[in-house]
Structure formats: C-alpha cells, structure tokens
Amino acid sequence: MTLTTPPTVAAAAAKVRATPPRRKERGRRGGSRREAVTGWLFLAPFAILFVVVFVVPIVVSIRASMFSEVPSGEGLYGGGELVETFVGFDNFAIAIANQTFWAGMGRVVLYGLVQIPVMTIAALGLALLLDSFIVRRPGFFRLAFFLPYAIPGVIAAMMWLYLYTPEVSPFMPYLPEGTDFMAPGTILFSMGNMTTWTYTGYNMLIFLAALQAAPRELYEAARIDGASGWQIAVKIKVPLVRGAALLAVLLSIIGTIQLFNEPTVMESQNPWMGKGYTPMMLTYNSLLGAASPSGTGIASAYSLLMAVIAGVLAIVYALMQRRKGGNS
Structure with missing residues (x-):
C-alpha cells in the first residue's frame, strides 16, 4: 500500500522549500520594524508631554539663570528700559553667597529631620493596621486617612492657621495659658503638624500597596510556626516594605526642600518670618520683586540650586539605605 501526498500539500511544501532564506530574514526584519514603530507610536503621547512639561521648563530655567535684566541707561542711576x-x-x-537662602535651607532641613520620620512611622503604622485583621471596614478607613491629601494645600494651610490663631481658634482657650503655635520657637513644628496631617494618608497608600502585593503564604507559614501578629508585623511585613519606605522618604525629601504653602500662609499673619523664610518662598518673592535681589535670573538660580540640593540629599539617603540593606 502506497501513501500519496495531495497535490496542494505537496505544492505548498515545495514552495516553502523554494523560498530563499534571505526573503524569510527580510520578513522577520519587517515584522520587528513594524513592532518597533507601533511601540514608538504608543510612547509618543507620553514622550511629547514629558518634553513639554518637564524638559522644556528645565532648559528655559537654565537659560534664564544665565541672564539678568539691567537698565539700558548709562547714567549714575541707570534709567531706561530693562534689557536682558x-x-x-x-x-x-549671588545665590550661593546669599545668607537668607542658606538660613531658609537650614530651616527646611531641620523641619525635615523631625517631620519626615514622624510622618513615615505614622503612615507605616496605619498601613499595618489596615492590613491586619483588627480593622473591620478597611475601605472606609483607607478613604478617611487619605481624605486630607485631597484638600488643596493652600486651603489646608488656611484651615490650620485658623486653628492656630488664639482669637478665633475653637480649642486654644482650653490649652495652658501662653501656648503659642506661631512663636519663633514652635512655628516649624506647627507647620510640620500641618504637613503630616496632609501627607500621612498618601504615604500610607504606598505602604499598603507594598503590603498587599506580598504573598500571603508568608504570613500563613509564620502563623503555622507559632508567630504572633506582632512578630509577623515586625519581622516579616516591615522588611517587605523597605522599598516603599525608600520611595516615601525620597518624595518627602523633595517636598520638604520645596516647602511653600504652609510658610506662605503663616507669614501672612506673622510678618516677622520675612519673605525668605524658606528657599521656595525666597525664590517666589524674588521672581515677583518682593525680595532683593530680584528678577527671573536670580529666581531661576535659586530653583536650580534647590533641585541640586534635593537631588544630592535623595542620592545620599538612597545610597545609605542600599548599603544598610546589603549589610543586613
């Protein structure tokens, strides 16, 4: 008995054998090229927005920092139009030699050394609480803790200013006599309380996402081995969120260097703070001409210095955490 191959199958096989290898290779290259073009088309909207919103402002700021507006007149008192x-x-x-800038930088660093650890620990504690079996309705509490972040920063600062003002505050009359949340020695802590209230819920979500992404088998195995809830939280959950803690602290460092809403609102009722209480206030008021020296050039120089300092602090913290993680 002899098996015969149908003519169509035999013709197709012959055609495949007859196809030159180069044509096959060209087909593969064409498919790869089409995939690459498709990928770039999907990436294009983000790339355009990234360039317009991020890259262009940086380039404009660097360019502006190299220029200054000076009077065109040549007399003793200048005069004439301002020329770039x-x-x-x-x-x-000028920015580096400005003592007001470094005094403000010292205040925000001191502020961050106290506020960032308090906020991070509070956010981690809330995340651990919501990830445990103690809370019956985690969705409600998750929304409640996150709600302060949804309030615009200026509105939140004005609300806390109202609570700190003795003449109108609903709880100040019940505090010990002489309590002043806006005194020179306590105003940084008062602003830290405002920021902690606003951003603790946001950082809690970062920790909670890391906790819920961890495999539940680890917790079940620990319970089978006899570990208590406290031991599971301290020895398993906390080490698992080290990456989330790094992200939360890095974002907090950048936000601390850019501290603006709270001191600006507080300065409206406490003129002794001055227009350069923080580097961001000094930058903004220099741009508006409310602080000396003023102008777009010096304001851009301040902003770039702040960016460099924030980047250096973030890199130092990341390297310290990486070395600590490697040693452990």
Missing part, C-alpha cells in the same frame, strides 16, 4: 543681558554664572554666585 548675559551674565554667565553671576546669578549662581
């Missing part, structure tokens, strides 16, 4: 003049790194030299 290239000054090189003079604006950076």
Whole structure:
C-alpha cells in the first residue's frame, strides 16, 4: 500500500522549500520594524508631554539663570528700559553667597529631620493596621486617612492657621495659658503638624500597596510556626516594605526642600518670618520683586540650586539605605 501526498500539500511544501532564506530574514526584519514603530507610536503621547512639561521648563530655567535684566541707561542711576543681558554664572554666585537662602535651607532641613520620620512611622503604622485583621471596614478607613491629601494645600494651610490663631481658634482657650503655635520657637513644628496631617494618608497608600502585593503564604507559614501578629508585623511585613519606605522618604525629601504653602500662609499673619523664610518662598518673592535681589535670573538660580540640593540629599539617603540593606 502506497501513501500519496495531495497535490496542494505537496505544492505548498515545495514552495516553502523554494523560498530563499534571505526573503524569510527580510520578513522577520519587517515584522520587528513594524513592532518597533507601533511601540514608538504608543510612547509618543507620553514622550511629547514629558518634553513639554518637564524638559522644556528645565532648559528655559537654565537659560534664564544665565541672564539678568539691567537698565539700558548709562547714567549714575541707570534709567531706561530693562534689557536682558548675559551674565554667565553671576546669578549662581549671588545665590550661593546669599545668607537668607542658606538660613531658609537650614530651616527646611531641620523641619525635615523631625517631620519626615514622624510622618513615615505614622503612615507605616496605619498601613499595618489596615492590613491586619483588627480593622473591620478597611475601605472606609483607607478613604478617611487619605481624605486630607485631597484638600488643596493652600486651603489646608488656611484651615490650620485658623486653628492656630488664639482669637478665633475653637480649642486654644482650653490649652495652658501662653501656648503659642506661631512663636519663633514652635512655628516649624506647627507647620510640620500641618504637613503630616496632609501627607500621612498618601504615604500610607504606598505602604499598603507594598503590603498587599506580598504573598500571603508568608504570613500563613509564620502563623503555622507559632508567630504572633506582632512578630509577623515586625519581622516579616516591615522588611517587605523597605522599598516603599525608600520611595516615601525620597518624595518627602523633595517636598520638604520645596516647602511653600504652609510658610506662605503663616507669614501672612506673622510678618516677622520675612519673605525668605524658606528657599521656595525666597525664590517666589524674588521672581515677583518682593525680595532683593530680584528678577527671573536670580529666581531661576535659586530653583536650580534647590533641585541640586534635593537631588544630592535623595542620592545620599538612597545610597545609605542600599548599603544598610546589603549589610543586613
């Protein structure tokens, strides 16, 4: 008995054998090229927005920091229209030599050394609580803890200013006499309380997402081995959220260097703070001409210095955490 191959199958097989290898290779390259083009088309909207919103402002700020507006007149008192003049790194030299800038930077660093650990520990504690079996309705409490972040920062600062003002505060009359939340020695802590109230819920979600992404088999195995809830939280859950803690602290460092809403609102009722209480306030008021020296050039120099300092602090913290994680 002899098996015969149908003519259509035999013709197709012959055609495949007859196809040159180069044509097959060209087909593969064409498919890869089409996939690459499709990928770039999907990426294009983000890339365009990234360039417009992120890259272009940085380039404009760097360019502005190299120029200064000077009077066009040549008399003793200047005069004439303001002309944009290239000054090189003079604006950076002025910014670096400005004691007001470094005094404000010292305040925000002190503020961050106290506020960031308190907020991070509070956010981690809330996340551990919501991830446990103690809370019956985690969705409700998750929304309640996150709600302060949904309030605009200026509105939240104005609300806390109202609570801190003795003449109108609903709880100040019940505190010990002489309590002043806006005194020079306590106002940083008062602003820290405002920021902690606003951002603890946001950082809690970062920790909670990391906890819920962890495999539940780890917790079940620990319970079978006789571990208590406290031991599971301290020895298993906390080490698992180390990456989330790094992200939360890095974001907090950047936000601390850019502290603006709270001190600006507090300064409206406490003029002794001045227009340069924080570096961000000094930058903003220099741009508006309310602080000296003023102008777009010096304001851009301040902002770039703040970016460099925030980046250095973030990198130092990340390296310390990586070295600590490697040693452990």
